[in-house]
Amino acid sequence: MSADDFFEGILDDVFEQLADDLHGKAASVVDPQTGKHAPVFVRSIGNESWTIHTSGSPAFARAVEQRLGLNKGEVHAMNEPAKRERLVYVAHAHEDKSIVEPLAEGLMQRGINVWYDTWEIGYGDSLRRKMEEGLGSCTHFIVLLTETSIMKSWVNEEIDAGLMSAVEGSAKFIGLRHNLPLAAVSPFLKTRLTPEFKLDEGGLNTLAGEIQGISKKPLLGESPQYVQSHSPGSTWSAAARVIAEYFVRNSPNGRPMEPQATYTELQEATGLPTPDVRIGVLDLIGAGLLEKRDYLGGDAIIWPKSDLFATFDSDFMGWQPEKDARDLAVHLINLDTEQVQTDNMYQALGWEPRRFSAAAAYLVSARVVKPIEWMDAAECWPHGFIMGDELLRFVRSF
Structure with a gap:
């Protein structure tokens, strides 16, 4: 094998992994018009770019674009527009x-x-x-x-x-x-x-x-309570929202890997049918919000990433991580330093540690600051920040 073939193979593998990551995040979205997952097709164009298509509604295509951080029109809906004349x-x-x-x-x-x-x-x-x-x-x-x-x-x-x-x-x-x-x-x-x-x-x-399009279906009965409790029109499946709520409400400090649970524990805690638990977990893993480790002959262990709290705290807790992240960013700018530890910083903002961690996760996820982490436990996550011009740009964007 020549050196060119070797490096081309590496490039293909990297490109395929990127396409898999895109598909995983896109596939975790549910169509806001139907509440169901719609097929998503991530197709490579050589080894330089890809195109994304879906047979879901145009609203689903826009939701996928938002989840992936793409511009409007970059995800192509193959179905007819909702208002298209028959x-x-x-x-x-x-x-x-x-x-x-x-x-x-x-x-x-x-x-x-x-x-x-x-x-x-x-x-x-x-x-x-x-x-x-x-x-x-x-x-x-x-x-x-x-x-x-x-x-x-x-x-x-x-x-x-x-x-x-x-x-x-x-x-x-x-x-x-x-x-x-x-x-x-x-x-x-x-x-x-x-x-x-x-x-x-x-x-x-x-x-x-x-x-x-007149439906022949009979009228729907009442949905199970765990489905009724969540907002229609959401781009998250009901199962994903229930699983996310479990981790949000059961994490004392909003740190990665807390808490940890098995499929069985999630099923018992949420009341979801086991297939829905597995699909909800899959959606959140695909969106980069949960991680899982499988054990041969045993139940998998599932835990949250910090992004889960930045994404779902606004739905289930009494604060808005996006708004809090702006206040935290201004506080960090005012410190006028390139590196800072976060010990007791939540007190200066009048927050509890759990709320601080969600705002910090938002800034880290948006690549506004870099986290400093070490092994010992602390009330807040992360243990510190490394700050650069990205923080300045973020604050200037308000």
Whole structure:
């Protein structure tokens, strides 16, 4: 192996680790619109950069950007925008127009805009260009599957385009079988929902309801108490917030590695089902707020990092670490020194040690100051700060 190959391999490993770290933090976010985790794709571009996509909502993409410290638009949402007008493209064989035209008219009467070639393509228009415009702007792709249409090469080309839009998340694919047995459709279409369509009021109402997103689910009952106690719209899963609350409330000094708990202890203390405990812990590990050590044949040990207190104290304690960090930064500037011990510093600010540690963690996490740590226990974390121009810049930004 040449030296160039060796160093290129090291670079690839470092780049892959960075991508894994990005994905771990992004995957810990829940979609504020659905309350569920959405898939996130971190794809490398050579060994120089990466692109991030998600099939979650645009609000989820913005939340991921915030979690990762990225600019707006750097995380690409593949789903249609929430306010995008519904436009249905109808693919069909010419011989089936006696079915397609009343279908399109029925959807229009139910408030759904339809791209139907007879209405959209005029004299002198390019057939292909017009169809590409319709395919490019549609939110729902419908193909009428009949004995005639499945034999048409043009219709199959449209199906390919509709399936590609569905894969990319820009349009929903709906195959409607009319007097066609399921066994007659292609193997690939059998993997998608292709219901039998009847051209009557019931069939049109069902189709319109599907396009409009009318839920068929029954009404939800009451959520478990541990879910009800947390804010809807949060970018953290309910389980992650419950686990975070446990560590926040049970840490006497807000120091890293205090307290420590096993999965079993967390389950017993929070009342969460065991799978939710594990997912909540995974979310917080992915976000860089918890750490875990696995033991062969035994329960894992889990503990907080200082960033957890800077992130969640404002939710569960009587102070705001971000605001406190500003007051602490001004206090440090006023000391006019490059290095300081934090013994009893909380008293000068009128805080208890636990509150001081959260504000200090905020400054350390934001790379405003560098922590000084040693092994012996103390009321506050860290034991001291090393300060530079980053602190000055932080204070000037107020």
